[in-house]
Amino acid sequence: MQSAESFIEHLQLEKHVEGGYFCSSYRAEQQFDDTRALWTSIYFLLHTGEVSNFHRLTADEMWYYHAGEACIPKLPEVAIFRST
Numbered sequence: 182m183q184s185a186e187s188f189i190e191h192l193q194l195e196k197h198v199e200g201g202y203f204c205s206s207y208r209a210e211q212q213f214d215d216t217r218a219l220w221t222s223i224y225f226l227l228h229t230g231e232v233s234n235f236h237r238l239t240a241d242e243m244w245y246y247h248a249g250e251a252c253i254p255k256l257p258e259v260a261i262f263r264s265t
């Protein structure tokens with residue numbers, strides 16, 4: 182199996198502000214609004230033990246598994262409050 186470093190080099194991945202490495206692999210020509218493409222796709226890599234911080238999503242995300250260890254998403258153990 183290829184090393185994480187070989188993927189980073191081959192795909193020219195850059196450090197991501199929320200952890201890990203990424204690069205854009207596709208951006209639709211059609212626009213969703215004035216600032217965003219209708220959809221995009223990225224390669225995203227985490228080293229073993231590295232985390233990607235939670236963030237509020239403004240669009241759907243789809244994850245693809247290509248190689249490496251299993252990725253297990255974990256929710257933070259905090260109460261979630263809804264305003265009524």
